Structures are given as structure tokens and as C-alpha cells.
Amino acid sequence: MKALVKISVLSFSISMFLISGLSCTSTGLSEPVISIDNGKIELGFERSTGKLISFSDIETSYNYIDSSAVEGLPWSLNVAAGSSPLGKLPTKVSFKKPDPFTLNIKWEQADETDGIKVLASVSLDKEKALSYWNIKVEGMKEQNIQHVKFPVIAGIKDLGNEELAVSTWLGSLINNPRAGMTNAETPKTFTWNHPGHLSMQLLALYNKESNGIYFSCNDTLAYTKNFSMTFDSKNSLEYSITNIPPFNNRIDTYQPAYQAILGSFQGDWITAAKIYREWGIQQKWCRESRFKNNRTAEWLPKTALWVWNRGKSPNVLSEAIDFQERLGLPVNVFWHWWHNCSYDDYFPEYLPPREGGESFIKAVTAAQQKNVRCIVYMNSFQWGTSTDSWKAENAEPYCAKTIDGKTYEHAYNIFTNKAITPMCMATEFWQNKYASLCDSVVNVYQTNGVYMDQACMNFQCYDKSHGHDLGGGNYWVNGFGKLTSLIRSKISGKNQPILAGEGSGEDWIAYLDLFLTLETSRERYAGISNIESIPLYQAVYHDYAMTYGSYSSLVYPPYDELWPEQYSPANKEKALPEDFNAQFLMEQSRSFVWGMQPTIANYHAFLAKDRKEEIDFLIKLAKTRYNALKYLLYGEYCRTPQINSPQQEIDISKLSIYVGRTGGNVSRFKKTVPSLYTGTWKSSDGCIGIAIASISDRQIPVDFTLDTSEYNLPQEGDVYVITDNARTLLQSYGKNRTDIHFVMPSRGVCVLEFVPRQ
Known part of the structure; x- marks a missing residue:
């Protein structure tokens, strides 16, 4: 799994900091605080400034906001680096209540001349403890506004025993997210991109014994945006959504095509997931779900186990055939390093297969005759800038560009330090290039589909020649949809091919057959911290999207034979110490109870003897799951009754394919x-x-x-x-x-x- 490489773009924020008025609460328009409520929640805004200074749960009489910690407005505007500061700033605020559940707020120029105006509308659900936030910015022309932050919810109190649930692909639970901030000199900010590493528009901060805040958004069109949480040394929290308008100084007005949602609840992340599911399963991505509509290959839901191996066919297909014979149920292959190029630096020069086309086709066909199918790795958008094809095919004009016209290139491969860079998903050039590769991989080399690495990610591109909106917009996911349609128009249905992708994301449910979610193995790539994996995505979309994947392995990582020999570790694909066997069991158990298709990485037949108890456990788990598919494949996630479990201390290994240089790779x-x-x-x-x-x-x-x-x-x-x-x-x-x-x-x-x- 690759982490999204973030390019820091310098910008400065223009926020309005105005003098606070009185802090008493009233619903009258002539009073210091103007409030709206629906009997479940109440929102209060300071009349003199428009600050949000109160957000209360009426049932519990709890106010989430410390008004003394609120310094800014519920919005701010950022201009691009190198641009002039914003000119006239709106300082005059006015309010209107078109109905008891809606408050419109307008910030305009004090002298009522031309200039930027900000109009916000906040409405309350008539039945639920939810509020809906809209913003419109006028007078933007020539201002080079890059970001519109809204809403900005500042001064959020410490709820005590806090947990922060974040829909990072499968899901993350951050315990005590304010830890270590008391003496911190600078604020700590978490930022997540959606659509992208944030698989859903959902965060939840709560004390499960009392109150919680539900943070969401109802974007159905996949516009890029960032969700942020900033913790400061005063134990205060600020939440915000960074909305990204098209970067065009000829645009005078910007209004997001979606609403931010702020709500109150009592419960935990499962409670928040159920609130979100009620909305999510009504959306287009679920109506067009390939899984739900039986549009996936017949063999895919019947898969009992995935073997994730790397290299030439004897190291991959032969091992999967061995496991299938032991299991007695369908085993399929997730295949890396089958390709002609070195991994992570010479993409997309995948063809022909590294073992030769004839040998590859013969091995794949023989495995299929034994009902072992394979999907092969191809990164969904990366191109190596040091490849011959980069120059020969004139790829550079079609790669994604930063706001200053540079590429996003990054060297993942620490052994060669050769960079790869994202191609723009919205360009026909890349769509045609990648679809042609899939055509060859499926139609010529007879595979059963393609695993599209980094599929559920999203880049902002500022290249004017590509014909899409610059920066902000929804062209990336739309481009991915066009790409998958083009692929499916080219590949033969003979071998029932599928398209799988890294990560998970609601906006990709209609496009991909299968999602690789690796958080069951978080410790292997992230070590130990206050972040735990949770099946948040499963709690919302399990019966609409198939998931699989795990780094769970009983051996040391492999090493690509095309990488420099001097860095190759002597222990590659040798059995790990038995100390780490319990970690393997833990990862497989998570996958089982979280409703995923089981996966073992780097399986070898010798493990059936050397790690017999662990392989027997996996076989037992896969068979049990297969006998309960109505729940673990097709079921809807529910809260588990209180089942007490003893605790045990286990050894955890953190390891990676990129550790061979130093020799100590665990x-x-x-x-x-x-x-x-x-x-x-x-x-x-x-x-x-x-x-x-x-x-x-x-x-x-x-x-x-x-x-x-x-x-x-x-x-x-x-x-x-x-x-x-x-x-x-x-x-x-x-x-x-x-x-x-x-x-x-x-x-x-x-x-x-x-x-x-x-």
C-alpha cells in the first residue's frame, strides 16, 4: 500500500477576527446571540460577528463549544501562493430567518460597495439532530481564491475519554486524539482528502458514555475536498472542511454543490455509521453497485481465499494450487511482480511478463484448468519519469500538475531512487494507454483481471491543456469511471475478468468489483500507536462492496529480483520467528469477523509443515466463513452484544519490502x-x-x-x-x-x- 504523497502548497489564510459581543443566548433578532433549534439541537451565532459560539444537544443540555475559544468566523478564504492578499473584506453581518429551522447569514462590505460577499445558510433537520450548512462566495473575480474553508467549527470542548472515528478506507479509531497537546508549541492537524484516503464523508468525535459530534457531508458527485481536525495546546479543537473551487480568476461566484452536515448523537462509531448508512445506501453508487446488482464475475463471490504472492509463476500460481488442494475450496491469486519492469520505478512498462509471454500464458491457463484464477498488478495512474516510454510516448504533458505547474513525482523505491508521477485520470491519453494495457493483459495473456493500485485516490490537477476544471472539481473520479468503462469495452468476457482496486471508497462502488483494504494489518506497516483499525466502511457498505486483502504473512518480505542485488536480504521469504504467529492469527481473525475475503501474503507450501497450526487455523477460518456467506459476504453489519474477552500480550512485527538496505527488516x-x-x-x-x-x-x-x-x-x-x-x-x-x-x-x-x- 502506498501513502498519498502530499504536496505542500504555500498559501495564507484570510480569516475574519472580530470583537466578541455578549455571550447570552436568545432567539430574538435584536439580541446578542441569534439561535435556531429543532427540539434536538440548538445553534447560536454571535449577532455582532456571525461567529458560531454555541452548539448544544438539547436532550442532554450539553454545549459542545467553549465560546471563549472561538476567535474566527465559521469560514475563511485562502488565496494561492504568490497572489496578492484579498482586497476588501466583508465586515458587515446580517441575519434572516426564512423559517424557524433556517438561518441565513450574510457578510458584506461595510460601505456596501463591490467586493467579496459571503452568504451562509444553516438549516436544521425537522426530525433528526442534524444541521445542514451551505456557503456562497460572491465577488471572487481576480482574487485567485484557492480554498474556501467552511464550515469552521472552533472551540470544541474536550468531551472526556474521547475517541475520534475516521473513515480512512476501512476505518480508524484514534483514542484520546488530544494526547500530548497540553505542552505542544504548535497545533496538531489531521487532514484527510475525499474522495481519496477518506472512503466516506464521515468523522465522529465522541465520549461513548455521553455525547458525540457527527461530522459529515452529502456530496454525491465526488468533488475533491479536505476534512481537517486541529488540536491546540489550549485543549481546544477546530474542525473544518476545505472546499476547493475551480482555480479560475474569471469565476465571480462559488457555491459548493453539496452541504456540510453537523450533528449530535449519543453512542459510538457504530452509531455514527448507522446514521451515515441511512443516507449512503440511497445514493447512486449503491444503486449502481456492481456487487449488489450481480455484475461481477460469477467466480468472485465464491472465492474462499486469496493468495497474494510475487514473482514468476512457480512462486505464485504453484503455491496457490497447493493451498487450494489443502483447503478444498476456491483459491485465487493476487499477483505482484509478474511484470517486465522493476516495481515502483519503471511503470507502466509491464509487458511482456518477466518470465516470457509463452511461459506466462501456459502457467495461467494450467492454473485456470484447476480453477485457480489470477488478477495481476498494474498501478492505476503512475508513470516512471526515467523510463524510455516517458520520452518516447511524450507522456509528460498528460501527467497531473501542481498549482505551480510541477509534477507530483515521488521516489517510492528506496533502492533505485527513481521517481514515478501520477498521470491525470481525466485525460484521454492516459485512459487509452491504461485500457490498452488491460486489453493485452486479459485478452492476450489470459488473466482474470487487473488489480489497479492506488485506485481509490484523488489528485488535484492544474494543467490547463487537459480540458478539466483546474484544481477543484470532480474530474478525477469521473475520469476513473470513463477509464473502467473503456477497459470493459475492450476486454473479453471469456475468463470473466474483474477490476479490483486499492483502498475503498463510496465513489468507486459502481466502478470496481473488489476493494483491497489493508487496515486489518495496520501494525505491519504503521507499528503501534493510539490508532486502531475498525470496520467503519463495512458497517456502512458491506453488502454493497466486496473487500479483501491483508499483509498477514508468516515469512519475511520478498525482494524484487529486478532491484539492485546488493540490497537483497538473505532472509527474504524465509519463515518469520514463531514469536509473531499470534499476530498472523489476529490479522486473520479481524478479516473473518469484519466480513472480508481472507488473504494470505507470501504463502509457500513449506508453511503447511513449519507453521502447521497457523495454516490449519486459516483453513478452518476460510471453511467456516464459506459456510456462513449469507452473513460474512452478504450481511449487514450490526452491533455485537457485550461479549467479554480475556486480553493477551502478543509480539508485533513491523516490516516492509523497503527495509532490505539495512539488513534489519523487522x-x-x-x-x-x-x-x-x-x-x-x-x-x-x-x-x-x-x-x-x-x-x-x-x-x-x-x-x-x-x-x-x-x-x-x-x-x-x-x-x-x-x-x-x-x-x-x-x-x-x-x-x-x-x-x-x-x-x-x-x-x-x-x-x-x-x-x-x-
């Missing part, structure tokens, strides 16, 4: 983790399945109570235990609350199934 940590992993799913026919996996080498008593009314289950039914080889009756239930008691065996895997009686 960083070691300790982490305390649950022994039991759980996830609850509701099937389309109304049954409930609770997936449970144990990484402990001891038996664990499982005792919990399930309130059937919380899952809309009828009062009577039966409870079954689904395992890798059986489905047995555990007990019946006949009350709203049913007590479950059983013993989970050492390294056990099962799904508890609650089936209503007809």
Missing part, C-alpha cells in the same frame, strides 16, 4: 489485544450471525445475553453453531433476552446463528 513491539474477535451480521432473510474467532491456545468460556428485540428478531427461534465442518443446534430461545453459554475451543472459529421460527 521492528518488534508488544501489544495487548483481545483473545476473542467478534462481529455481528444480519442476513437479508432476517437471521443474525455472530462471527467469533479465538487466537488463544486455551479454551475460553463465552457467556453473553442477546436482546432479540434489538435486532428485530421474533421472540422464538433456534441458535446454531456453524463451524468449518458442521452446523449444530446449540439451544432454542423463546424470550426477548436469551442467555448464551458455551466454551470456545483453543483457536476456535465459529458463527453463532440466530434463526427465527416460522
Whole structure:
């Protein structure tokens, strides 16, 4: 997985800082604070300035904002680096209430002359604890405005025992996000791009014992924007959305084609996910979901396991065939380093395959005859600037450009230090180039599809010759949609090809068949921190988008044979120390209970003997999942009842393919983790399945109570235990609350199934 390379563009922010008025609250237009409420939340704005100084949950009487910490307005404007400062600034504020649930605020020139005007409209949902925020900026012409920050919600209090849930691809939970800020000299800012690394327009800050703030947006057209959280040394928090207008100084007015959403809730990230799901599944991407509409290849949902191997076919296809023979269920291949070029520096010179076309086709065809299919790696937009094709095909004019006309090139490969740079997804040049590669890979070399690396990402491009809006806009995702349509128009359906992509994102659900989500293995690439992976994306879109992927491995990382030999480590693809076996079990357990297709990285047949217990666990897990697909593939994510789990300390390895230079390619940590992993799913026919996996080498008593009314289950039914080889009756239930008691065996895997009686 590659992290998005961020290019810092210098700019300066013009924010209005005006003198505060009185802090008393009133709904009258002549009072110091003008408020609107819907019986659930109340918003209060300072009459003299338009500052947001109050955001209250009426039910709990809690005000999220410390008015004394609010220094600026709920908006700010940024001009591009090198541009002149904004001229006349709007200082006169006025308010109108067209109805009891709406407040319109206008900032205009004090002398009522021409110049920038900012108009904001804030409306409250008539039934929910949500507010909707609109902004319109007039008089922008010749001002070179690059960013419009709105809303800016400043002075957010510390809620105590805070957790911050962020929809980073699969999902992240930041525990105590203000940690370390008391004595910090400079504010700490988290920024996430959407569409891109932020898979959904959703963040949630909460204390699960009291109150929480729901931050969202309702953009259905994939306009690029940034969500930010800034923590300062005064323990204050500022939230903002950076809206990005087309960079065109002839545009006089900008109004985003979407609303920001601010709300209050009681609960946790699952509560926030359910609020978002209610909106998300009604949108176009779900209506056109390839998975939901059965437009994916027939073999894809039947995949029991993915083998993610690298190199030539004997190191990849032969190993997958071995695993399939052991598993007895469909195993397919996610294949890196099959290509002619060195990884991460000579893209897109993929063809012919490095082992030769004839050998490649023969191996792929032989594997398909044994029902092992393969999808092969090709980065979705990168081109190596040191390749012969970069010059020969005159690629530079069609790559994405920064605001100062430069490329985004970056050297991922630490062994060669050769750069690659993003091509602009909106250009026909790149769409035709990539589609032609897919044509060859599928139609000539007979693969079963393409894995499009870095697919769920988004760059701002400022090249005027490309014909799209400069900077801001929705051309990137639209271009990706055109690209996938072009690919599918070219590739033969003979081998039922699919398109998979790195990451996950609501805006790509209609375009991709499968999403690689690697957060189950966060520790392997990020180590230990206050950030934990959570299945936030699964809680919203599991039944609309198939996910797979994991760095979970029992061996040291491989090393590309086309990289410099002097950096090749001696231990490549040798078994890792047994200390890290529990980490492997943890990663596979997460994948299982989070409803993903299981994946093992760098599998080799010798592991079936040298790491027998771990491979047996994975086989048991894959078989159990296969017996419960109505939940773990097609089900809707639900809250799991309280199931107590003992904790255990395990060894954690942080490792990467880019560590061979120094020889020490593993960083070691300790982490305390649950022994039991759980996830609850509701099937389309109304049954409930609770997936449970144990990484402990001891038996664990499982005792919990399930309130059937919380899952809309009828009062009577039966409870079954689904395992890798059986489905047995555990007990019946006949009350709203049913007590479950059983013993989970050492390294056990099962799904508890609650089936209503007809």
C-alpha cells in the first residue's frame, strides 16, 4: 500500500477576527446571540460577528463549544501562493430567518460597495439532530481564491475519554486524539482528502458514555475536498472542511454543490455509521453497485481465499494450487511482480511478463484448468519519469500538475531512487494507454483481471491543456469511471475478468468489483500507536462492496529480483520467528469477523509443515466463513452484544519490502489485544450471525445475553453453531433476552446463528 504523497502548497489564510459581543443566548433578532433549534439541537451565532459560539444537544443540555475559544468566523478564504492578499473584506453581518429551522447569514462590505460577499445558510433537520450548512462566495473575480474553508467549527470542548472515528478506507479509531497537546508549541492537524484516503464523508468525535459530534457531508458527485481536525495546546479543537473551487480568476461566484452536515448523537462509531448508512445506501453508487446488482464475475463471490504472492509463476500460481488442494475450496491469486519492469520505478512498462509471454500464458491457463484464477498488478495512474516510454510516448504533458505547474513525482523505491508521477485520470491519453494495457493483459495473456493500485485516490490537477476544471472539481473520479468503462469495452468476457482496486471508497462502488483494504494489518506497516483499525466502511457498505486483502504473512518480505542485488536480504521469504504467529492469527481473525475475503501474503507450501497450526487455523477460518456467506459476504453489519474477552500480550512485527538496505527488516513491539474477535451480521432473510474467532491456545468460556428485540428478531427461534465442518443446534430461545453459554475451543472459529421460527 502506498501513502498519498502530499504536496505542500504555500498559501495564507484570510480569516475574519472580530470583537466578541455578549455571550447570552436568545432567539430574538435584536439580541446578542441569534439561535435556531429543532427540539434536538440548538445553534447560536454571535449577532455582532456571525461567529458560531454555541452548539448544544438539547436532550442532554450539553454545549459542545467553549465560546471563549472561538476567535474566527465559521469560514475563511485562502488565496494561492504568490497572489496578492484579498482586497476588501466583508465586515458587515446580517441575519434572516426564512423559517424557524433556517438561518441565513450574510457578510458584506461595510460601505456596501463591490467586493467579496459571503452568504451562509444553516438549516436544521425537522426530525433528526442534524444541521445542514451551505456557503456562497460572491465577488471572487481576480482574487485567485484557492480554498474556501467552511464550515469552521472552533472551540470544541474536550468531551472526556474521547475517541475520534475516521473513515480512512476501512476505518480508524484514534483514542484520546488530544494526547500530548497540553505542552505542544504548535497545533496538531489531521487532514484527510475525499474522495481519496477518506472512503466516506464521515468523522465522529465522541465520549461513548455521553455525547458525540457527527461530522459529515452529502456530496454525491465526488468533488475533491479536505476534512481537517486541529488540536491546540489550549485543549481546544477546530474542525473544518476545505472546499476547493475551480482555480479560475474569471469565476465571480462559488457555491459548493453539496452541504456540510453537523450533528449530535449519543453512542459510538457504530452509531455514527448507522446514521451515515441511512443516507449512503440511497445514493447512486449503491444503486449502481456492481456487487449488489450481480455484475461481477460469477467466480468472485465464491472465492474462499486469496493468495497474494510475487514473482514468476512457480512462486505464485504453484503455491496457490497447493493451498487450494489443502483447503478444498476456491483459491485465487493476487499477483505482484509478474511484470517486465522493476516495481515502483519503471511503470507502466509491464509487458511482456518477466518470465516470457509463452511461459506466462501456459502457467495461467494450467492454473485456470484447476480453477485457480489470477488478477495481476498494474498501478492505476503512475508513470516512471526515467523510463524510455516517458520520452518516447511524450507522456509528460498528460501527467497531473501542481498549482505551480510541477509534477507530483515521488521516489517510492528506496533502492533505485527513481521517481514515478501520477498521470491525470481525466485525460484521454492516459485512459487509452491504461485500457490498452488491460486489453493485452486479459485478452492476450489470459488473466482474470487487473488489480489497479492506488485506485481509490484523488489528485488535484492544474494543467490547463487537459480540458478539466483546474484544481477543484470532480474530474478525477469521473475520469476513473470513463477509464473502467473503456477497459470493459475492450476486454473479453471469456475468463470473466474483474477490476479490483486499492483502498475503498463510496465513489468507486459502481466502478470496481473488489476493494483491497489493508487496515486489518495496520501494525505491519504503521507499528503501534493510539490508532486502531475498525470496520467503519463495512458497517456502512458491506453488502454493497466486496473487500479483501491483508499483509498477514508468516515469512519475511520478498525482494524484487529486478532491484539492485546488493540490497537483497538473505532472509527474504524465509519463515518469520514463531514469536509473531499470534499476530498472523489476529490479522486473520479481524478479516473473518469484519466480513472480508481472507488473504494470505507470501504463502509457500513449506508453511503447511513449519507453521502447521497457523495454516490449519486459516483453513478452518476460510471453511467456516464459506459456510456462513449469507452473513460474512452478504450481511449487514450490526452491533455485537457485550461479549467479554480475556486480553493477551502478543509480539508485533513491523516490516516492509523497503527495509532490505539495512539488513534489519523487522521492528518488534508488544501489544495487548483481545483473545476473542467478534462481529455481528444480519442476513437479508432476517437471521443474525455472530462471527467469533479465538487466537488463544486455551479454551475460553463465552457467556453473553442477546436482546432479540434489538435486532428485530421474533421472540422464538433456534441458535446454531456453524463451524468449518458442521452446523449444530446449540439451544432454542423463546424470550426477548436469551442467555448464551458455551466454551470456545483453543483457536476456535465459529458463527453463532440466530434463526427465527416460522
